[in-house]
Amino acid sequence: MQEKISACRICQSPGVVPVLSLGVTPLADGLLKEDQISAPEPRFPLSVAFCPECSLVQLQETVSPDQLFCQDYPYYSSFSPALLKHSRENALNLIRLRNLNSGSFVIELASNDGYLLKNFVEHGIPVLGIDPAEGPARAAEAIGVPTRCTFFSSQLAQDLRSEGKAADVIVANNVLAHVADTHGFVDGIHTLLKDTGVAVIEAPYLKDLVQHCEFDTIYHEHLCYFSVTALDRLFRMHGLFLNDVERLSIHGGSLRLYVEKIENVSPRVTTLLQEEREEGLTHVRYYQDFASRVERIRTELRMLLNDLKQKGARIAAYGAAAKGSTLINYCDLGTDLIDFVVDRNTHKHGRYMPGQHIPILATEALLDKKPDYVLLLAWNFADEILEQQKAYRQLGGRFITPVPHPRVM
Numbered sequence: 001m002q003e004k005i006s007a008c009r010i011c012q013s014p015g016v017v018p019v020l021s022l023g024v025t026p027l028a029d030g031l032l033k034e035d036q037i038s039a040p041e042p043r044f045p046l047s048v049a050f051c052p053e054c055s056l057v058q059l060q061e062t063v064s065p066d067q068l069f070c071q072d073y074p075y076y077s078s079f080s081p082a083l084l085k086h087s088r089e090n091a092l093n094l095i096r097l098r099n100l101n102s103g104s105f106v107i108e109l110a111s112n113d114g115y116l117l118k119n120f121v122e123h124g125i126p127v128l129g130i131d132p133a134e135g136p137a138r139a140a141e142a143i144g145v146p147t148r149c150t151f152f153s154s155q156l157a158q159d160l161r162s163e164g165k166a167a168d169v170i171v172a173n174n175v176l177a178h179v180a181d182t183h184g185f186v187d188g189i190h191t192l193l194k195d196t197g198v199a200v201i202e203a204p205y206l207k208d209l210v211q212h213c214e215f216d217t218i219y220h221e222h223l224c225y226f227s228v229t230a231l232d233r234l235f236r237m238h239g240l241f242l243n244d245v246e247r248l249s250i251h252g253g254s255l256r257l258y259v260e261k262i263e264n265v266s267p268r269v270t271t272l273l274q275e276e277r278e279e280g281l282t283h284v285r286y287y288q289d290f291a292s293r294v295e296r297i298r299t300e301l302r303m304l305l306n307d308l309k310q311k312g313a314r315i316a317a318y319g320a321a322a323k324g325s326t327l328i329n330y331c332d333l334g335t336d337l338i339d340f341v342v343d344r345n346t347h348k349h350g351r352y353m354p355g356q357h358i359p360i361l362a363t364e365a366l367l368d369k370k371p372d373y374v375l376l377l378a379w380n381f382a383d384e385i386l387e388q389q390k391a392y393r394q395l396g397g398r399f400i401t402p403v404p405h406p407r408v409m
């Protein structure tokens with residue numbers, strides 16, 4: 001099921017302007033089992049638009065959340081050591097800054113397999129995770145992170161409030177962009193937050209996406225691509241204030257937002273708002289050459305891989321990431337070019353990449369099969385992966401990064 005928006009997801013203005021189309025693609029996390037590869041796969045248009053009124057960059061289509069996130073969702077945060085480290089530092093920092101203790105309450109929206117909340121549990125701080133994906137939610141429970149397996153909404157927030165629950169800290173990482181009912185979600189945060197509480201939210205930063213041409217992070221799960229300008233307006237519509245912001249390098253460049261009920265805006269927020277205005281993120285012109293830069297990456301990447309293939313090279317890929325699915329489908333990289341994809345996530349092994357049906361194997365396959373080149377689909381974890389694959393590289397194996405320009409590393 002899919003619906004096309006008729007107005008901006010935040011300000012409801014009808015005049016959104018299309019800026020990029022990535023064609024009609026399968027669902028990025030819809031990894032296939034062996035018995036599914038001969039059946040037709042659902043495919044949906046993947047096109048991005050800009051709202052001149054509130055500056056929100058957004059997908060024009062909404063695929064049903066049940067289809068995207070519930071059963072069989074293969075993303076488990078804990079398979080990425082760098083993400084675990086990043087999340088632990090975030091948790092320890094919050095414990096210190098907010099003086100959290102056994103009398104506090106931390107709620108995480110999209111808590112996945114408990115990768116972050118486990119750090120609060122370890123310090124005796126009561127927590128609740130909320131996540132609709134069954135497998136990851138079960139994994140969280142198994143490590144002692146209480147989890148409700150459901151979508152977060154304004155209704156759920158009201159239900160929790162009537163159970164007497166209210167949060168000192170709400171964490172919501174890489175989920176705000178995923179929700180179709182953006183207003184219901186933010187309203188729910190307002191309901192669930194104590195008057196003195198803080199919501200700490202991470203989301204990929206639109207400016208990094210455009211500057212580094214990270215077009216592969218566009219897929220049906222990501223409905224919004226946020227600037228500080230659009231976020232500031234969104235929170236104010238719900239009586240919340242974006243009081244502080246940090247820029248992070250995770251996932252190709254993200255924002256960490258500190259949102260509260262009492263207005264106390266730091267100069268870091270005003271500086272970013274001003275920079276966005278000066279650099280033009282609030283105007284459609286900023287996005288107009290994006291589509292041609294994306295096309296150039298496709299042409300250059302196909303040329304590079306075809307050239308290597310013609311010279312007799314064997315090519316694999318690393319990371320059965322959602323962004324990898326956008327990349328291989330938009331660039332039409334199939335089994336004629338890429339023999340297999342490796343990934344550490346055991347839930348992905350034995351499956352096939354959506355659309356192109358490239359098999360997914362354990363990372364040991366790189367040493368077993370010794371491909372000459374590996375296309376780095378999870379380029380956002382390049383440092384960690386290159387370090388981890390030292391043995392393969394010492395045998396002469398080379399990595400290729402697709403963005404911001406395809407090149408052999």
Ligand code: JHZ
Pocket residue numbers: 075079080081082174175221251318319320321322323324342343344345348378380381384385388
């Ligand atoms: P990764 C995810 O997207 C999920 P994806 C989600 N859609 C989102 O919003 C973004 O993050 C922000 C593997 N790996 O995390 C694990 C190794 O095998 O970049 C993953 O399968 N070895 C909610 O899926 C994949 O690569 C490693 O050493 O695009 C990385 O996927 C490491 C570090 C990762 O994001």
